[in-house]
Amino acid sequence: MSASAVTLPAKDGGKLSLLGMPGPRLIEFFENLDEKPYRAQQIMRWLYQRHENDFDAMTDLSAVLRKQLAEMTTLELPPVLKREHSDDGTRKWLLDVGGNQAVETVYIPEPNRGTLCISSQAGCALDCAFCATGHQGFNRNLSSAEIMSQVVLAAREIAPATITNVVFMGMGEPLANYRNVLPVVQILIDDHAYGLSRRRVTISTAGVVPQIVKLASDCNVALAVSLHAPTDELRDRLVPINRVHPIAELLDACWAYAAGQASRQITFEYVLLDGVNDSVPQARQLIKLLRNRPAKVNLIPFNAFPESGFKCSTQSAIDAFWKTVRDGGLITTIRRPRGDDIAAACGQLAGRVRDRQRVRLGDRVMGASSP
Ligand code: SAH
Secondary structure (H helix, E strand, C coil): CCHHHCCCCHHHCCCEECCCCCHHHHHHHHHHCCCCCHHHHHHHHHHHHCCCCCHHHCCCCCHHHHHHHHHHEECCCCCEEEEEECCCCCEEEEEECCCCCEEEEEEEEECCEEEEECCCEEECCCCCCCCHHHHHCEEEECCHHHHHHHHHHHHHHHCCCCCCEEEECCCCCHHHHHHHHHHHHHHHHCCCCCCCCHHHEEEEECCCHHHHHHHHHHCCCEEEEECCCCCHHHHHHHCHHHHCCCHHHHHHHHHHHHHCCCCCCEEEEEEEECCCCCCHHHHHHHHHHHCCCCEEEEEEECCCCCCCCCCECCHHHHHHHHHHHHHCCCEEEECCCCCHHHCCCCCCCCCECCCCCCCCHHHHHHCCCCC
16 A cells, blocks of 8 residues: 555644545455455444544554554544534534645434435636535545545534435535545445445546546546536536536536436536526526436525625516426426525535635636636
């Protein structure tokens, strides 16, 4: 196992984090220590099923191995800067990921499930016009350990409640950090770890088409696509990556993705912005794009944040849009805002990010230069 294969959290003095290492990498790690491959399964059960963070408590490992692990590796989680509880039961953690950067994780309990919404990047470079994270700019990709830590921390703190679903809908674009996101997905679906079914792990993307294609062959978990506009002209403005991968190309990748998973439906997210994308003719254009395809639509009332420049659609516009799309034959749901009293709703996650990139996708694609 080469240390460079895993992104190390800098604070741990160079110690390897076992969190975020998927089964095959753990096996390799233990083989290098002359240990049997099944040690990987044992350690995963301790970390992810019994929520254990002290090697000494891992009694089915030999004392020698426990000592070795404690010396060589770390299970340290990022410090929690803030914990918030919403009146509706939603919980939010603000995690310090070093370098004055912080990211957010949200747990949303519902009667029959508990969904954890995790972040994959400090900030985001995609610069979607209506997203609070995008407005902050991009700092860096989170390591697999930092992404996995969010799940481990939440699982520990919400017990005896459990995480039944994980969605990559927090800060960042998961497919722009593919290398570190994939191992986490593999752990989430591993029976020795969380054992979630693929339909209960959702990657949400603004449309990084080449990585959608790659994900289809690597691990076809549930896919959600942030469409938000029925025409390229409008989507170019709202979701700038559309200028690189326009709607037709994106949808082709989506249908190929669905074909690889027995046509399980892809969710198309559509944030409703007053007077921008919420008219009945636009709903009809949306139907044309998605009709007779393995698609369902999730309408998201816009969650306002200061200086976004957008307003949420009126209730009557939301209802009319929903009815039109539904009558067009598409399964259509409206996402109920959760945790908005603690700014935990979609697109409100801002954490703390210092934009290191400055030039964001919108600028790059438009050819504008940046200071
Ligand atoms: N980068 C991923 C994950 C982002 S967040 C993606 O683009 O899909 C998950 C969803 O929240 C996306 O559909 C995103 O477009 C949406 N969203 C972003 N800002 C929002 C806001 N202010 N109100 C409502 N939804 C928002």
